[in-house]
Amino acid sequence: MLPSPEMAAAVAAAGGLATALRGLWEEVNEAPAWQDGAFVSLSAAYALVSAVALVQLIRIQVRVPEFGWTTQKVFHLMNFIVNGFRAIVFGFHAHVFLFQTKVYTLVLLDLPGLLFFSTYTLLVLFWAEIYHQAKNLPTDKLRIIYLSVNGVIYVIQICIWIYLGTNDNPLLKPVSKIFISVVSLLAILGFLIYGGRLFFMLRHLPFVSNMKGRRKKLYEVGTVTSICFTCFLIRCIVVAVSSFHPDLSLEVLDHPILDFFYYMLTEILPSALVLFILRKLPPKQVSSLHRPIR
Template sequence: MGIIIEGLVGDWWGDINESTQWQDGIFFALCVAYALVSAVALIQLIRIELRVPEYGWTTQKVFHLMNFIVNGVRAIVFGFHKQVFVLHPKVLMLVVLDLPGLLFFSTYTLLVLFWAEIYHQARSLPTDKLRIVYISVNGAIYFIQVCIWIYLWINDNSVVEFIGKIFIAAVSIIAALGFLLYGGRLFFMLRRFPIESKGRRKKLHEVFFFYFTLFTT
C-alpha cells in the first residue's frame, strides 16, 4: 500500500514539475496571494494615517509601508517570473530573487524592534541600544549580500551561489526567531492585563495577525 501511495505521489509531483501550465498557475496564485497581503498592508497604512496624521512616520507606519513594498515586490516577481528567469547577466536575476528576502528581514526585524522597545519599557529596561542593534544587524546583512552579488557578477560560481541561497534562508530564520521571541514575550505580558481591557484585546489580535502574516509570507 505504501509503495502504491509513494508511486502515485511521485507521478503527481513529476507531472507538476514537468508541466509549465501547473508551474505558471502556482506562480500566478502566489502573485495574487502576495498582492492581497500587500493591499492589506497599504489599507492599514492609510487607515492609521487618516486616524492619527499628526504623529508623522511612526514605527508602525513604516512597518506597514515596508510590508506593502516587500509583498508587492514578491507579487511582481511571481507575476513576471518568465521574464525574471531569463534576465542577463545571471546575477541580475539573483538580485531580483534575493531582494524580497532582504526586505522581509528588514520589515520583520523592524517589528521586532518595535515590540522589543515596548517590552523593555514595560520592564523598565534600557532601550537606547535597540535601534543601534537593528541598524547594525541590517547593515551587516546587506553588506554581506552585496559582496556575494559582486563576487557572482565577477565570477559566476555555483558554490557561492548556493551559499547565497543558504544565507537568505538563514536571514529569514533569524527574523522569524526574533519575531517569535519578542512577539511571545509581548503576548504573555499582555495576557496579564484585565480581560475586559479593550487595549489588551486589540493588541492580542494584532500579535496574532502579525504571526499569521509572518508565516504566510
C-alpha cells in the first residue's frame, strides 16, 4: 500500500530535520571557537575541582598533623593530581590533539583515566577494610590485592602504548579502548560488591545509641556508591561504543561537545559531588578508620 501524502510529507520533514541537525553538529564540531570554548571550560572545571581537593587535604593536615598519610589524605592528594593533570592537558588541547604521533595523545588522555580509577577504587579498599573488620575477616591481603590489580592494569596499558608507538596497527587502538572499558567494569563490580555490602551491613545493624551517625554513614556510602557506579558505567559504555564508531571518538579535536559532556559526566561532576559528600574533617582524636597507610 502506498503511503499517504501526509505520511510522505512527515517522513520528508523528519529527514530534512535530521540532515539539518547533522549539518549543524558538524559545523559546531569543526568551529575553532566551539573547540576552544569546550576544552577551556573543561580545563577550568578540572582546575577548580583540583583546588578544592588540595584545600581539603590542607584542612585535614592542619586538623591532624600528628598522623601520616591516611587513606583519606591519599584520596584527596590523588584527586588533586588527577584533576590538575586534566586541567593542564585540556588547557593545551590545541597541541595535545594534534601530535603527529597519536600514541602521545592517547597517553595524555588515558593516563588520567587510569589514575581516576586508582583514586576511586581506593574508596572500595577503604570500605572493604571496614567490612572485613566488622565481620572479623582478615584484612591483611586487601591492600596487596588493590596494589596488585592496579599494577597489572598499568603494566598492560603501558605495553599497549609501547606497541601502538612502534607499530602502526589500526586493530590495536580499539583493543586499547576495550581495555579501558574493562577497567571501568572492574570499578563497577568493586563498588557494587563492597559499597553494597557495607550499605546493607550498616542498614541492618542492631539499635545503637548514635543513630544520627549511622544515618549519615548510610547516606555517605549509598550516595558515593551510586555516583561512582553511574560514572564508571557511563565511561564503560561510551568507551566501548566509541571503539567501533569513529564518529564517537574522544581522542580528536573536532568532537568538543561530546568530549565536554563525557568528561563532565564521568569525572568532573562525580569528583565534585564525592568531595562535597566527604568534606567532613576527621576528629582530632583520629579513629581506626583514618589510620595511616603503612
